[in-house]
Amino acid sequence: MRETRRMTFWDCNAGFGRPCVGTIERCDSADDLLAEMDWVGIERALVWHTLMRDQSPVVGNAALAQAIRGRERLIGSWAILPPQTGELPAGEAFFRSMAQDGIRALWALPRLHRYRLTRSTFGGFLDAVSERHIPLLLRREVGGDEPGDSYDLVESLCSAYPELTVILTGSGSWGEDRLFRPLLELFPRLYIELCHYELDCGLRELVGRYGPERFVFGSDYPASAMGGAFMLVRGAELTWDERQAVAAGNLQRLLGEVQL
Amino acid sequence: MNPSAIAREYIETGRCETCPIIDLHAHYGHFSGIYMPNHTPEQMLATMDRCGVKLAVSSGHTALADMALGNQEIAELTAEQAGRWYGYTVYNPNYPDLGQRELALYASRRSMVGLKLHPSYHQCALSDPAYGPAYAFAAANELIVLTHTWGESRYDAPKVLAQVAEANPRVTFLAGHSGFGEFDACIEVARRLPNVYLELTAAYRIGGLIQRMVERAGAHKIVFGCDLPWFDPHYAIGCIVMAHISEEARRAILYDNAWRLLQPLMRQ
Numbered sequence: 001m002r003e004t005r006r007m008t009f010w011d012c013n014a015g016f017g018r019p020c021v022g023t024i025e026r027c028d029s030a031d032d033l034l035a036e037m038d039w040v041g042i043e044r045a046l047v048w049h050t051l052m053r054d055q056s057p058v059v060g061n062a063a064l065a066q067a068i069r070g071r072e073r074l075i076g077s078w079a080i081l082p083p084q085t086g087e088l089p090a091g092e093a094f095f096r097s098m099a100q101d102g103i104r105a106l107w108a109l110p111r112l113h114r115y116r117l118t119r120s121t122f123g124g125f126l127d128a129v130s131e132r133h134i135p136l137l138l139r140r141e142v143g144g145d146e147p148g149d150s151y152d153l154v155e156s157l158c159s160a161y162p163e164l165t166v167i168l169t170g171s172g173s174w175g176e177d178r179l180f181r182p183l184l185e186l187f188p189r190l191y192i193e194l195c196h197y198e199l200d201c202g203l204r205e206l207v208g209r210y211g212p213e214r215f216v217f218g219s220d221y222p223a224s225a226m227g228g229a230f231m232l233v234r235g236a237e238l239t240w241d242e243r244q245a246v247a248a249g250n251l252q253r254l255l256g257e258v259q260l
Numbered sequence: 261m262n263p264s265a266i267a268r269e270y271i272e273t274g275r276c277e278t279c280p281i282i283d284l285h286a287h288y289g290h291f292s293g294i295y296m297p298n299h300t301p302e303q304m305l306a307t308m309d310r311c312g313v314k315l316a317v318s319s320g321h322t323a324l325a326d327m328a329l330g331n332q333e334i335a336e337l338t339a340e341q342a343g344r345w346y347g348y349t350v351y352n353p354n355y356p357d358l359g360q361r362e363l364a365l366y367a368s369r370r371s372m373v374g375l376k377l378h379p380s381y382h383q384c385a386l387s388d389p390a391y392g393p394a395y396a397f398a399a400a401n402e403l404i405v406l407t408h409t410w411g412e413s414r415y416d417a418p419k420v421l422a423q424v425a426e427a428n429p430r431v432t433f434l435a436g437h438s439g440f441g442e443f444d445a446c447i448e449v450a451r452r453l454p455n456v457y458l459e460l461t462a463a464y465r466i467g468g469l470i471q472r473m474v475e476r477a478g479a480h481k482i483v484f485g486c487d488l489p490w491f492d493p494h495y496a497i498g499c500i501v502m503a504h505i506s507e508e509a510r511r512a513i514l515y516d517n518a519w520r521l522l523q524p525l526m527r528q
Contacts, residue, residue, distance in 0.1 A: 002272045024443075025468030039262050040502050041271075173462065175294045175490065196465070198491040200307055201298040222467045231498025235274045237310065 007234060009042045010248040011226070012193050013137070013169045013218030016067070017050030017060075027222035030067045030074055037073070040226045042219075044073045046105055046251065052079040053109060058087050065101035075255065076103040077137065082115045083125050091125075095132065099260035105135040105167075110142060110153075117142070117153060119160040130163040133257040140170035140196070147172060151179045158187040165254060167191045169218055175199035177206075184210055191250070195220035195229050203246070204237045212242040216251045266510050267501035274494070275312025279511050281493065282518035283308075283316040285406060285436055285461045285485025288334060291321045299489045301337055305344070311493035314515070315522070316345055318488075319376035319406070323350035328358050331365070338371035342528045348376035348406055353390035354383075363397045373525040374404035379415035381408065386420045399430040404521055406434040406459065411441025418445040425449070425456045432456075432521060434483060438463040438473070450477040457517070461485040464499040470513070471504050479509035483518045 016033045027033050030047070037045060049067060052060030057079035068074040078098065081087050089097055098104070106129065110117040119126070129136060143153030158166055166189065171180055173196045183190055195218045197203065206215060217233050219226040233247050269276040290299060298307055308316060318338070323330025327350045334347040349372050351359050366372055375398055379386045386407060398405050409416045418439040425433050438458040439446030443466065450456045450473075458473055458481055473482050486496040500513055 004272055023467060024472055039504075041261060173465070173491065175296065177295045198465075198486075198495040199294075200296065200489050200492045201303070202492070205297045224465050225467050225470070225499040225502065227498035227500075227502025228465055228495045229498070230502070231270065232492055232495045234271055234498075235311065235492075235494035 005240070006041075007240075007244055008248045009217055009230060009233075010251045011037070011042050011045035011219050011221070012167065012216045012251050013195055014045040014221045014226070015048040015050060016222070017063070019050045020054050023223050025222035025225075030071055033221070034071065034073060036221060036226055040230055042226065042230070043248070044075060046075045046077055046255070048077050048079070048107060052107065053112060056087075057081050057113070061088070065103065068102060075105075076101060077105040077107055078103050079107045079109055079113070080122075080125075081113060082121045083123070084121070091128070095128070095260050098134075104255045104258050105137055107137045108142070109139065111144070117157055126161050126164055130161055130165070132259045133165055133254075134260075135165040135167050135191075135254050135258075137167045137169055137193075140168065140172060147176055147179055151183060154190070155183055155186070158183065158190055162187065163189065165189045165191070165257075167193050167216060167254075169193040170196045170220060172196055173198045175202060177202065184214060190214070191216055191254070193218040194232065194246070195224055198228070198232065201237065203232065207238055207242055207246070212238070212245040213250055215246045216254075217247050262502055264501055264507055264510065266507060266514075270312070270497055270501055274310055279514055280312050280314035281484055281497070281514045282522065283313050283485055283488060283493065284434060284483045284518050284521075285459050286316040286318040286488040287321050287490065288318045288337065289321040289330075291490075294490065296489050304489050305341070307488065307493065308344075311497065313488075313493055315343070316488060317348060317373055317406075317522075318345065319348040319350050323376075324378055324381055327352045327355065327362055331362055331369070335369040335371060339369075339528070342371070346371050346373045346522070346526065348372065348374050350376045350378070351391070351394040352382050353388060353394070356390060356393070360393060363393060366397070366401075370528040373522055374398070374406060377405060377407040379408060379420075380410055380413055383415065385415045386424050391424075395424070395428045395431060399428055402430060402432075403525065404432045404434060406436055409435045409437055409439040409446060411439050411443070411445070418442050418449050421446070421456065422449045422453065425453045429455055434459040436485070437461050443469055443472070447473055447476045450481045456481075457521075458482045459485045460496065460500070460513070461487045461491070464496045470500060474505045474509050479505065479512040480517060482513045483521070484514055
């Protein structure tokens with residue numbers, strides 16, 4: 001049956017900039033990203049800048065804010081650092097900066113930026129993030145090369161901050177249900193982003209077991225092709241409303257909850 | 261907006277009547293490190309229907325572990341699905357006596373269309389003489405050989421594939437996963453050697469890779485695969501139909517190339 005109704009997509013995990021290594025697809029600028037979103041049919045995206053990762057959040061967060069200014073379809077995310085080193089604004093000043101620059105989510109990259117993603121490091125800062133319902137995004141490699149290490153870290157973080165909204169991105173193309181399903185059942189504010197979740201009929205099973213609310217579309221563009229997860233969600237054996245929730249509605253809801 | 265009529269049809273209906281898919285890298289059955297909700301023959305065929313996969317060629321997961329058991333299983337399953345589902349005979353070089361037996365059974369298993377090698381899994385390099393009987397058999401029968409390839413692997417990296425493909429010009433090699441991680445090297449092998457094709461399982465996900473493959477090796481050297489029942493074909497389809505390539509290239513990758521390779525090998 002032909003379904004011509006246009007489904008709205010919000011991408012939870014897209015970026016731009018010039019990574020020092022690694023990607024084939026070039027997406028140097030915010031306008032390059034917007035062009036690819038137009039090509040695939042993505043309305044809005046929660047975005048990061050490669051400098052947040054490859055250089056420093058100090059530089060990359062500012063570059064991201066500058067790049068998305070005036071581009072309404074791009075919603076910003078910033079990377080965090082331990083408060084003790086004072087590299088980023090502290091406390092209320094940080095949240096005010098987020099509000100001013102259109103930032104609605106945060107990333108933690110503890111391996112790359114060499115810190116421990118623990119309560120002893122982040123203390124009240126992540127309590128404040130939790131209270132403000134700001135989503136914290138993690139990459140699947142957050143805890144190490146072995147999948148179990150990352151899920152251990154997610155479990156310890158969510159245990160330490162049970163009210164924190166955590167979006168785990170890139171859960172494996174090998175189908176890591178055995179690893180993340182227990183965490184979905186333990187932590188109601190844990191969400192799974194789908195950029196690498198290719199498991200045949202996996203999304204149908206997940207939605208059937210946990211409801212559509214826990215899963216968000218993301219592409220990992222430009223490292224990954226934007227069309228893959230897009231078509232996975234578009235073609236999933238789910239109702240229109242369930243697919244629309246995963247494609248955009250859940251991210252819209254999460255970002256709508258943010259209080260800055 | 262991508263103007264592709266093929267893309268539009270897949271988006272709106274989940275499949276494409278004018279450009280269906282041939283999947284040259286499928287499996288069957290349970291596998292150790294992954295939970296697969298959709299693993300029965302009926303479920304796999306339902307997925308193929310849902311995603312417009314007209315024909316698939318599988319090697320059994322059982323066969324990767326125990327080729328005698330698993331090849332027979334795939335032969336029996338696919339024998340009932342003529343025109344829809346075909347099989348690869350897995351050759352495990354660690355059991356040369358059983359390997360010879362499996363090759364001898366090939367002729368009687370009418371739904372088999374080629375051989376499947378997994379050097380990394382069997383921990384035996386593609387260039388090892390232990391594969392000699394398999395290459396001789398494939399050359400004599402002009403079969404396709406789907407081999408796992410992986411970047412930097414001492415068993416099946418692109419340079420190992422190149423060595424073997426040059427030595428066996430009558431065998432058509434499908435580079436499973438396109439040498440994942442060493443893509444440029446594998447693309448170069450496929451460009452240079454007429455008997456090497458790039459197979460897309462998992463590789464399709466890499467941003468910009470399909471376009472690079474088309475530009476450097478040519479769309480005529482790329483075939484579709486998605487490890488079914490591991491991966492949802494729609495994910496791979498999305499990567500291909502949204503790639504910045506021509507409509508003709510999409511058609512070649514999704515169907516035409518595989519059909520050209522399979523036609524002489526289909527015996528039922």
